[in-house]
Amino acid sequence: MTIEVGILGATGMVGQQFIALLAKHPWFKVTWLGASERSAGKAFRDAAAWRLPTPLPDEIAALTVEQASEAAGTAPKLVFSGLDSSVAGEIEGAFAKAGHIIVSNSRNYRMDADVPLLIPEVNADHLALLKAQEARGWKGRIITNPNCVVVVYAMALAPLRQFGLKTSIITTLQAISGAGYPGVPSWDILANVIPFIGGGEEEKIETETNKILGALKNGAVENHPLTVSAAVTRVPVHNGHTGSIAVSLEQRPDAAAIIAAWNGFRGKPQALDLPSAPKQPIVYLTEPNRPQPALDANRDGGMTVTVGRLRRCPVLDYKFVALGHNTIRGAAGAAILNAELMHREGLL
Numbered sequence: 516m517t518i519e520v521g522i523l524g525a526t527g528m529v530g531q532q533f534i535a536l537l538a539k540h541p542w543f544k545v546t547w548l549g550a551s552e553r554s555a556g557k558a559f560r561d562a563a564a565w566r567l568p569t570p571l572p573d574e575i576a577a578l579t580v581e582q583a584s585e586a587a588g589t590a591p592k593l594v595f596s597g598l599d600s601s602v603a604g605e606i607e608g609a610f611a612k613a614g615h616i617i618v619s620n621s622r623n624y625r626m627d628a629d630v631p632l633l634i635p636e637v638n639a640d641h642l643a644l645l646k647a648q649e650a651r652g653w654k655g656r657i658i659t660n661p662n663c664v665v666v667v668y669a670m671a672l673a674p675l676r677q678f679g680l681k682t683s684i685i686t687t688l689q690a691i692s693g694a695g696y697p698g699v700p701s702w703d704i705l706a707n708v709i710p711f712i713g714g715g716e717e718e719k720i721e722t723e724t725n726k727i728l729g730a731l732k733n734g735a736v737e738n739h740p741l742t743v744s745a746a747v748t749r750v751p752v753h754n755g756h757t758g759s760i761a762v763s764l765e766q767r768p769d770a771a772a773i774i775a776a777w778n779g780f781r782g783k784p785q786a787l788d789l790p791s792a793p794k795q796p797i798v799y800l801t802e803p804n805r806p807q808p809a810l811d812a813n814r815d816g817g818m819t820v821t822v823g824r825l826r827r828c829p830v831l832d833y834k835f836v837a838l839g840h841n842t843i844r845g846a847a848g849a850a851i852l853n854a855e856l857m858h859r860e861g862l863l
Contacts, residue, residue, distance in 0.1 A: 518863065520854075521547035521590035521615075522597065523583050523606065526554050526563035528695050529597030529620050532847035535569045540851070541790050542858060547590045548580045555582035566696055587613040592655070593863055595850050596621055600714070607657055614654035616863055618850045622714075625659045625723060628735060632659050632726050634666060634849070635789075635856045636782025636796050637673045640731050642860060647734065656862075658853055661727060662719040663693055663845030664747070664756050669727045670797060670820045671760065671837040672741070674776035676728060679765025682742045682831060685720065688750045688757040690808065693841045699749060709749040720745035754817075755808030756841040763831040770825050773833065774799045777822055789855040791848060793819040806838040817843030818852070 520537065524530045525548035537545050554562035560576035581589060583598065587609040596607055596619040603621035610617050624630045629647035633639070645656050661669065664687050672680060689712060691698050703709060721743045728739035768776075777797045784792030793815035799822050800806055806821035814821060817840035828834040839845055857863050 516542070517544050518542055518593060518858065519544055519546040519591040521545070521549060521594040523549045523594055523610070524597035524599065525559065525580065526550045527597055527599070528566060528692065529842060529846045531563070531565065531567055532842045533595050533597060533851070534572070534575050535567050536791075536843070536847055536851055538569075538572045538575070542855065543593070543851070545575055546578075548575075548578050549583035549586050549590065550580050552582050552584070554580045556580070587615070590615060592616055593618070593854060595847070595854070597847065611648075611653040611655040611657045616655050616857070617657045618854045618857075619657060619659045620846050620850050621659070622662065622719065624657050625661065626726065630657055630659055632661055632723060633853050634661065634669055634727055635784045635792075635852055636780070637669060638727055638729075638731075639783040639856060641736060642857065642862065643731060643734065644736070645862065658857065660846070660849035660853055661723050662716070663841040664689065664716070664758065665720055665723045665727065666845045666849055667756055667820050667837050667839035668720060668758055668760065669724050670839070671758070671777070671822055671835070672724070672762070673728060674780040674797065675762060675764065675773065676739070677776065678768050678773070680728070680739065680741045681763045681765055683760060683762045684744045684831065685746070686759045687745070687747045688752070688759070689747060690752040690754050690756055690841055691749065692754050693756065694749065704749065704751050707751065710746070712747045712749055716747045717745040720747070752808045754840055754842060755812030755838055756845060757806070757808060757836060757838045759834070759836055761828045761831040761834040764833070767832070770833070773825060784852060784856060787856070787859050789852060789859065791816075791818060791852045791855055796820060797822060799823065799825070806836060808838060811838055812840040816848070818848050820844065
């Protein structure tokens with residue numbers, strides 16, 4: 516069975532990653548593209564400069580782009596959104612009202628009480644929140660994936676919940692692809708580290724993580740009590756967001772127990788053998804100089820989070836490094852995995 520899908524924000528970097536990842540998907544087929552007024556009415560090949568190393572599929576190149584802000588109701592039922600947050604809220608809401616299932620990469624609805632903020636390996640049960648969206652009068656639904664750093668961070672922390680997560684500090688080293696295209700000016704980023712990322716990046720890390728790690732009780736999410744302190748930086752790396760992380764725990768597990776928790780971590784995507792799910796979603800690397808974006812970001816098609824350098828922390832309890840591909844596991848690939856889970860759960 517082939518499920519037709521659309522892409523909002525198709526000409527942007529996340530939209531292009533959606534196209535690349537869906538090109539040979541066994542379930543989903545891209546038949547509709549939406550973007551800004553500037554691109555509307557053009558063939559995709561004329562509306563967008565293709566920025567990825569994989570070839571643009573001919574059938575996608577020939578599709579005519581529609582104006583996203585005026586297209587609610589014209590797209591297939593399932594629509595992936597890579598829209599910028601400046602316009603995503605209104606457009607995604609209109610599409611949901613018109614009956615579409617929106618799987619969004621944008622931040623606008625993430626923290627709404629009735630919207631799942633999903634990492635399928637971590638909190639698949641949060642899909643139950645979708646039922647509450649009926650009260651909005653929507654014929655469709657909205658589901659979101661987290662901020663591109665939060666995906667990596669929350670996945671690395673999720674197996675440690677069993678030890679009693681108390682506090683955590685994270686300093687990020689975020690790739691330039693996270694800023695879109697053309698992104699950060701070369702004079703600013705080359706041979707440099709920029710200790711600021713706009714859009715409330717630190718606040719997203721400090722709030723989204725608690726919702727994802729939280730427990731579903733009586734139809735609502737009870738946020739995890741973990742206290743998070745985040746500092747973010749932009750570094751001259753193409754792809755892959757790295758986090759230097761420290762945690763304090765209620766229990767006192769040894770390092771071997773923590774590494775075993777990471778390597779043994781599995782979730783519903785693995786149990787259901789979803790097409791985009793890595794067999795082992797978290798891999799601990801024993802080399803002292805890993806993980807590295809250039810060597811590890813693309814592991815298992817960019818869907819695996821790699822962790823390394825676990826050692827005792829003199830301030831908290833343990834510290835380590837975690838890495839994930841920001842436009843795949845942290846964006847388009849995350850949304851596709853969410854849609855795969857929804858399909859297998861009978862929610863599309």
